[in-house]
Amino acid sequence: MRGKIEACFIGGLNKEHLKLIQKNNVSDSIINPGYVDHIDSIKYMLASDVLWFMIGKGQGDEVIAPLRLAEYMGTRKPIMACVPDGAAKQLLRDYDAVRICEPDETGDIAKLIIEFYDLYTQRMMPIANEDVVRKFNIDNHTYQLARYFEFLRDIPPEFGIKKTKPAFENEY
Numbered sequence: 001m002r003g004k005i006e007a008c009f010i011g012g013l014n015k016e017h018l019k020l021i022q023k024n025n026v027s028d029s030i031i032n033p034g035y036v037d038h039i040d041s042i043k044y045m046l047a048s049d050v051l052w053f054m055i056g057k058g059q060g061d062e063v064i065a066p067l068r069l070a071e072y073m074g075t076r077k078p079i080m081a082c083v084p085d086g087a088a089k090q091l092l093r094d095y096d097a098v099r100i101c102e103p104d105e106t107g108d109i110a111k112l113i114i115e116f117y118d119l120y121t122q123r124m125m126p127i128a129n130e131d132v133v134r135k136f137n138i139d140n141h142t143y144q145l146a147r148y149f150e151f152l153r154d155i156p157p158e159f160g161i162k163k164t165k166p167a168f169e170n171e172y
Helices: 015-023 038-047 067-074 087-093 106-121 130-135 138-152
Strands: 007-010 030-034 051-054 079-082 098-101
Touching: 007 038, 038 067, 051 067, 067 087, 067 130, 079 087, 079 106, 087 098, 098 106
Parallel strands: 007 030, 051 079, 079 098
Antiparallel strands: none
16 A cells, blocks of 8 residues: 555654654655644645544543544545544444544554545545534534523524524535
């Protein structure tokens, strides 16, 4: 697979990661722009063919379902998710364009990379479930939150915030 795929890791790579990259002689396949601002991280996600979402197996990690997961789903890109049993895995299951394995199973991770490569070369990448994507649309949540605040303040809906279309039709 050398020369056929590249992996882009946003954020810092620690010394252990760098040693593994050197040990496995894959530095020519790794891109690491370091920490970037939020807009640039979204641009990197949108430019990717597959997104790699990872949560470790530390104490309490099973309850993690980060906001970042909503952003991953919002891209409608296939996701390779290496996550333990818990909230994130539950949320990902209905997304459809996802393959899931345990974060500490390196053999399974390698198999998923090969599976996604094969799907890509055959032009058969999985498609995201639009109903799930809509559930995680931040505009919808913001609108609902505004409605709740209006209700709590006893503001009739006709005096509230009007719902507008997003700047981009397929924003999420």
